[in-house]
Amino acid sequence: DAKTTQPTSMDCAEGRAANLPCNHSTISGNEYVYWYRQIHSQGPQYIIHGLKNNETNEMASLIITEDRKSSTLILPHATLRDTAVYYCIVRENFGNEKLTFGTGTRLTIIP
């Protein structure tokens, strides 16, 4: 699986959009970008995934650059409950059972 690089930590004001970047410059053509988050002492929670088109669901939006070397997870109206560690993962969608979690970005929502 391709390696990802994320900032160690970020702050965002409550009610504002939180934009979390991820670099994955070695991503291959059949690898997807996945985002999970982990609230303290809980199991990770799936957020969203995509291949090359932008994706949106009830939790977030995923913007993938045209060259697919980086992506941004957007939480449109951050709340205090969005404080968590956010993991960006790239992996093939078949023949590979492993999710390789790095250290992620610790997002703190400020009241």
Place this chain on the structure above:
Amino acid sequence: DGGITQSPKYLFRKEGQNVTLSCEQNLNHDAMYWYRQDPGQGLRLIYYSQIVNDFQKGDIAEGYSVSREKKESFPLTVTSAQKNPTAFYLCASRASGNYNEQFFGPGTRLTVL
């Protein structure tokens, strides 16, 4: 409620004892996984199972064992051979198919004294 349950939430054991962590899911998922997380670190894959009666080693299987006798259950045994067993253990499951995400349980925090 559908989901993944892990019990207990906190577990204490003496050094040299084997301990078995429970993971049960009622999501009818075929694949199940065990991960380990150390403080400030990401998750590392211990074992996974894609189907009943079959399982594969992950990146850090040494000192651990698993069984998959039922679709719903994937218990993990931390043996005395595991040199640093104190950690947060997470179980996950995934439906069959290529595009399905993994669902995680609440985790078990194991402390070996």
